Amino acid sequence: INFRLAAEQAIAEGIPVEMVVVADDCALPSSKGVTGRRGIAGTALVHKVAGGAAEKGGDLQQVTAEAKAATGAIASMGVSASVCHVPGREEDVQRIGDQQLEMGLGIHGEPGAAKIGIEKVDDLVAKMVKTITDPSEGRGFMKLAKGDHVGVLVNSLGSATPLEVSICTRGVINHLEEEMGLVVDRVITGPLVTSMDMAGLSLSLIKLEGETGQTILDRLDMDTMAPGWPRGGGARAEKKKKLIPVPKGEEREFTRPETLTEKGALMERMLVAAAEALKEGEPLLTAWDNKVGDGDCGQTFKQGAEGIEEDIKGYPLNNIGDTLEALTGTIAKTMGGTSGALYRILLLSLSTSARQIEESGSEMTVRDMARALQKAVTSLSTSGGAEEGDRTMLDALFPAVEALDQAATKGVSVNEALEMAVTSAEKGAQATKDMLARAGRSNYVPDEVLKETPDPGAMAVAMWMRAALTAKEYVAQ
Structure with a gap:
């Protein structure tokens, strides 16, 4: 809503704007209304694709089209052992028990869709992937068949350590390749979309089909100076970016009249x-x-x-x-x-x-x-x-x-x-x-x-x- 508000204000000031809504969360079935499909960790992948399209010289329409294509190919699911603690506020009573996990909770600490007991990583990963792909209960947000190509993002929600992320990533790759027969083309890990000190992870799958899938891969592989983006063995881009000032719209100023009617x-x-x-x-x-x-x-x-x-x-x-x-x-x-x-x-x-x-x-x-x-x-x-x-x-x-x-x-x-x-x-x-x-x-x-x-x-x-x-x-x- 805040982005729509910003877009409307920019449009009113004569600034060309297009809006892309990322809705990769698979926590709730579609029958639950408009809430379930929030934008969570998959947003980072859409940003990378859009940034790559812009870097390649794409105009507003092309960047928008590539971002929408990426959005339509992404599905995500989160799980955590704790909610986040907001600095400056007294810590609320922990709603997640010591031997519990919460599935589908929001990146701002909103309650999740379900609570489950502590499970082995491989079992937990299987449950997360099933939530994304299983068409029962009105879900089935991503249809995958043997031989399909995918990219994977395992995202730390805050205090999950690199070791924990890596263990979960290994479980994800094994499940996708060995149990489902998929081809995992890219693996991205790290704290890309976090929520303070939340002790959790999210899994995002991005389906890579045909020419669109190859374009997404090309954008994900492009060098970036963004400090939070995980780096592989490729060289960092050294070219300096040209800063383009954002046009300023006319600001209305108001004053109180000397005499009130x-x-x-x-x-x-x-x-x-x-x-x-x-x-x-x-x-x-x-x-x-x-x-x-x-x-x-x-x-x-x-x-x-x-x-x-x-x-x-x-x-x-x-x-x-x-x-x-x-x-x-x-x-x-x-x-x-x-x-x-x-x-x-x-x-x-x-x-x-x-x-x-x-x-x-x-x-x-x-x-x-x-x-x-x-x-x-x-x-x-x-x-x-x-x-x-x-x-x-x-x-x-x-x-x-x-x-x-x-x-x-x-x-x-x-x-x-x-x-x-x-x-x-x-x-x-x-x-x-x-x-x-x-x-x-x-x-x-x-x-x-x-x-x-x-x-x-x-x-x-x-x-x-x-x-x-x-x-x-x-x-x-």
């Missing part, structure tokens, strides 16, 4: 109220996210709220569209991870719609609000891959859109319409307790835990919506 004063009060609500709600959001996510939801929103309180003195509050755009700048600085990117996509879309209405000189109607929110939420859904019912923030936003649309049809007042939207968002957020996760990190959480806990992202939406509406009603009174 009635609309500007209302906008300020609603933003302050929303920020206060998110700060007060931090303990609840954190508690919920500790159960169904990675525990940082509350702190992320609190940081965003504090950023709003600090930056609001520079917002162009008399203009709704410009204020929403300025708000995205605050979020970019203060809210990391998926939440920050999603809110920036949402607010940028709303900003564009609001600016168009303001520039037309028309008064914003309930129908305008419904259309603007519908467009923004649809963009959000398209970018993240989630839909209504997938147990995400969208389960608060989509009901709000529907409520506004109904309010516009009924012809009720703006205040009545907003009350209908906020109430629907609150009901939608609470309803996530009864939903099965199909997107986001909650997908890895047992169903019995999900039934006790609402989605933190959806609840955050309900919190700031209610606070903003309450502030609006207070000002009106």
Whole structure:
């Protein structure tokens, strides 16, 4: 999502951009929704292929085509005996037992798809390869037959030693060549995609077919100055690279008006109220996210709220569209991870719609609000891959859109319409307790835990919506 956001911003500034999504993770079957196919260690191979294509003089379209071809040929699976420890944070209770391994865990420490007992390397390797190739349970992400050519990446996830990596690599090669009759053309090992001190490994297979496979091999064999890339016996490239400056787009600067209009004063009060609500709600959001996510939801929103309180003195509050755009700048600085990117996509879309209405000189109607929110939420859904019912923030936003649309049809007042939207968002957020996760990190959480806990992202939406509406009603009174 963050890459899509960066791409959209670059495109808006006139910079040619193409986006390639790496989705090599085979931890979850396709029936589990959009979450399973994350980009993990295979990403490093795609980077090498794309870099090689660029080094050979390929234009943007050729580099993109080669990167996509590599992406489609890669499948990966990870396993670890521990999660990573983030510096500066108290170490959580270890969820993986002393005699356990977790298969399919994320490179940020997200829960894996299954826990298994300690096994011999050869048995563990066989299980990982089967997960990648077995078509049962909706997997079968890579079809391999005797005589097929493949490349292998055995990646240390952090604290796996070179000896452990080498032992696992030997097991992988033996299994692929002796048990499956494959031809292993390349073997790459080392800590290419790591997660702090995670004591684990990941296995990536890249299928090498025909002319495309040979091109991939040629790119992988090219010399590189990248210090993290494993080196063989070939000479290092000594040619200095020519640095090409990245074109700079026009940056908009905003300032607070000397005098606030009635609309500007209302906008300020609603933003302050929303920020206060998110700060007060931090303990609840954190508690919920500790159960169904990675525990940082509350702190992320609190940081965003504090950023709003600090930056609001520079917002162009008399203009709704410009204020929403300025708000995205605050979020970019203060809210990391998926939440920050999603809110920036949402607010940028709303900003564009609001600016168009303001520039037309028309008064914003309930129908305008419904259309603007519908467009923004649809963009959000398209970018993240989630839909209504997938147990995400969208389960608060989509009901709000529907409520506004109904309010516009009924012809009720703006205040009545907003009350209908906020109430629907609150009901939608609470309803996530009864939903099965199909997107986001909650997908890895047992169903019995999900039934006790609402989605933190959806609840955050309900919190700031209610606070903003309450502030609006207070000002009106």
